[in-house]
Amino acid sequence: MSAPQPFFHSRWVPAPAHTRDLGPDAGLPAGFRAGGVACGIKPSGTPDLGLLVCDSDSPVSAARFTQTATPAAPVLVSRERCRLDGLRAVLANSGCANAATGGRGLDDAAKTQGAAALAVGVDPACVALASTGGISHQLPVEKMVKGILDASTRLSADGDGAFQQAIQTTDTLEKRASLEVELNEGSVRLSAQCKGAGMISPLFATMLCFVETDAVMRPETAELLLGVCVKRSFDRISVDGQLSTNDTAILMCSGASGVQIAPESDEELRFGEALDALLRQLAIMIVSDGEGARRIARVHVLGGDSDSVEAVARAVANSPLVKTALHGADPNWGRIIQAVGAALAGRSGGDSVPAPLAVDLSIEGTQVCIAGAAISQDERALAQAVQGSEVEYEVTLPGEGAETEVFFSDLSHEYVTLNTEYTT
């Protein structure tokens, strides 16, 4: 499960010059401990409960949650009843989403929150909850309470690996990193543990991500940085266009380094660049680990306006026809034109349009369509260009002013097998 390559390995995320990848065994930033155990939520007996603690007296944090209209109980409890700017702990589990579980689900979530607060000696309002797994099943509270106690005795500064394993479901790649970020006043540490492989989609992807740093910052800064970086990472990916009931991303700052990240400072910019690269690389790793994925792509959309580039990028990324062509390493770009036309149907499209939209398309830098019409090219070279593990499509709409991107995975037999057989 350990990554055989440097953490920053996508061409779409260059490593910032002032960050250093410390490798998977560097442990957590100062002021953090974590652990993970198998408490029996998963019938397989694999790890399923993780605990993350910040030992600072005045921790600072920020959080982002799914935008779904049917949020899971842990999302509701965390969002409504936690001090999200001063979290001291996170209790996370896999094997059960605690979603569509009604009032009992909320009660059960509160019980596990209370147990975790007691076990680590903090106010329950400072314990965030996160769950992932099948929807519609009740949480096995008794098993979890035992697991919480067990995990609380195993917390350690290098427990991030065990914590990460405990939050995985269908993941096959380990998605975590420990970075050192050089700032003017000294260096700080930044680490993250992340899960996600399916039910990954718009409005910020189906995943859990926990980020720790020993930098000192105000709650507004944590809020700003997490908000901006989530928008540029987990909000820009899709495996299957499906929005989870449980998406959660939390940034926690222990302040143990004593290095300040002041608002609107050069430090903030440098730290923000590192956080941005970290979350973007993790987001791309989620897509690479998309259920059954063999190949991933970036669709970059320019021109038009902000609504049209967003609609087009999502339509291309979520098109099963584009995704199967990507899987088959087939340029088959007519399907991209189809997705563009569908995305803009009823806007500029429809019966009132006298001519097809003047869309340009290039694949891996080769222009294949200008103003809506195919141009001839070397078919063999084009077919060769889409064989790699990362493929880039650039769509230019008429007009100017907007730009966006979405990273997405292909659609494979393995996706169908996994999701036909993976049951609640």
Next chain:
Amino acid sequence: MSAPQPFFHSRWVPAPAHTRDLGPDAGLPAGFRAGGVACGIKPSGTPDLGLLVCDSDSPVSAARFTQTATPAAPVLVSRERCRLDGLRAVLANSGCANAATGGRGLDDAAKTQGAAALAVGVDPACVALASTGGISHQLPVEKMVKGILDASTRLSADGDGAFQQAIQTTDTLEKRASLEVELNEGSVRLSAQCKGAGMISPLFATMLCFVETDAVMRPETAELLLGVCVKRSFDRISVDGQLSTNDTAILMCSGASGVQIAPESDEELRFGEALDALLRQLAIMIVSDGEGARRIARVHVLGGDSDSVEAVARAVANSPLVKTALHGADPNWGRIIQAVGAALAGRSGGDSVPAPLAVDLSIEGTQVCIAGAAISQDERALAQAVQGSEVEYEVTLPGEGAETEVFFSDLSHEYVTLNTEYTT
């Protein structure tokens, strides 16, 4: 390729009492001739060019086209340059969509229109065009002109089967019917030939459908009846949520029976019921023949408002997670709750919502979720209930007033295989 069962075979489309299925060999209504040939557009040598002619001196017709912003050349030519209320012929081809082909695509379409007009002796403005096949390739005009001449010599009153074969792509079921409709003043004939299996989606599905009748009606009546019936049939299905560049549905009336369908008459109602049932059954046959489909479903959404029921029905029908569960005969209804929550994210959802949406869900009449929370039930009986070839989900949103439905297919390995390997 001939249907082994009666034409009206879905439980969702009862045969109207006043219609009689004449079987696949009954031929076209009086006043129509059709034919199909293989002219070499498809490398496989299978039929790829069809010609349909109405011999009436004063034919009446109506047409509906895709709403995409990137319509194919035949759609543009038909929509912009044809007398759509008085069509005398249709030239249809498979093997090439003539989409994303620019100015040359329009010229090529016009050439084939002119050739067809000459071959059957009518004004080019009375010849509608329809194409289906790969996007981005130019039409092989020379081959088509020869094919048009060939087809024009083979037109016959029972050529509907040959015509239908010529418009198929990945279809495996023959989608055509000949009905007799009893009206007060006598009976009329109603027949249709239809294709569609992939790139089937919202805003009226990816398909071609040609409907003929010997009834007499005014252009406004044809327009009204076709519009209403398309909205209730081809507009309510999805195989893969993809909107084609080429969707076309045409109703042609020869008037040869002499039986009048007067506006707002009982005749109009009865004829409309027959047309409605015909198009709904054909639409369901497209879904049943959805690429790789093993099982189909109807999602019926009630409550909420017209926007929310539409969004929810589309989200459920297009969810790859719901579709793989359907494929695996797995109730796994948490995925439906996920799709509902995603569809309404940002509407009633999001950070402002204090509790999950109070959605009810039943599967094949068994209630599984009330007010957003799972209720216990006989899991084995539920699993048994989703084994059939047609599965029904009913979603009830808070509030009242709206209702809609979408028919959709499952997502299978065969869909992935077909679309990984089927190239432009």
